Amino acid sequence: MFSKKLIQRLNHSSSVVVLTGAGISAESGVPTFRGKDGLWENYNVQELATPEAFNENRETFWKFYNWRRKLLNDIKPNLGHYALVDLENFLSDFTLITQNVDNLHQKAGSKNVIELHGNITHTYCIDCNFRTNRDEFEDEVDGIPRCPECNGYMRPDVVLFGETLDPECLTKAQEASATCEVFFSIGTSSLVEPAASLPYVAKGNGAYLVEINTEQTPLSVTADEALLGKSGKILPLLVMILDRFR
Ligand code: OAD
DSSP: OOHHHHHHHHHSSSSHHHHHEEHHHHHTOOOOOSSTOOOTTOOOOHHHHHHHHHOOOOHHHHHHHHHHHHHHTTTTOOOOHHHHHHHHHHOSSSEEEEOOSOOOOHHOOOOOOTTTTTEEEEETTTTTTTEEEEGGTOOOOOOOOOOOOTOOOOOEEEEOTTOOOHHHHHHHHHHHHHSEEEEESOOSSSSSSTGGGGHHHHHHHOOOEEEEEOOOOOOTTTTTEEEEOOOOHHHHHHHHHHHTTO
8 A cells, every 4th residue: 555665755754744634533523524424514614614703693603613612522533643643753853734623633642733723622812812721611601702811702713714824833834844755645625725735835845745535636646645545544554564664
């Protein structure tokens, strides 16, 4: 399944970047965004996960986010997440960039994680920027959490549709991509910018580009290796082989 070139590259590379999308969490039971069984099949995310919904329909907005957060509370990382923890332990310079807000990489034990789209377990106050974990607000009356510091409205610390990414996070992700020797794109449809550009930044700077996905994506033709299959199966296998050849 893996080329000799990839194994040699990984054994000799000093820096590796992994970009993940919703697909890596699919085997944990988290719905993806697109495709059948996608989250968008049941909810109109494009309408709910927006600054407009937060401003105009705060109760429904928070109902949706509370539903997603509670769903995620009981969900556990899968073998794909854990294999990335092993990979981080093998390598001296490893950066994990994720588009997921589900906190599962951290739950698994990954350390150097850039959360491009934020983290659903965190909240911040739109008035005074006070930040805290969402679980602090279980007792609110109308389902809309208020800031314990200034009584302002709290919102989830995630990037909503139409919002730009945190520039510091994005710069870090771009820099890591531009300087890595191997870049993995895992479980993402490679459709949403600016994350979708990162593999091209890496490849343009000489990185070996590997994709792991259950389907072909627009990135597949550019990848040096496009591995078709579930990340929860492919990644543990890769770690096993790397371990054997160390
Ligand atoms: P998508 O739902 O667009 O794509 C998920 C990808 O995972 C698809 O290409 C699937 O083929 C693949 N996939 C599914 N199961 C898999 C498995 N077990 N192993 C490997 N691959 C699998 O999700 P993203 O690309 O993450 O942004 O979506 C990007 C962004 O779109 C999200 O972060 C979200 C949305 O707009 C925000 O909310 C800001």
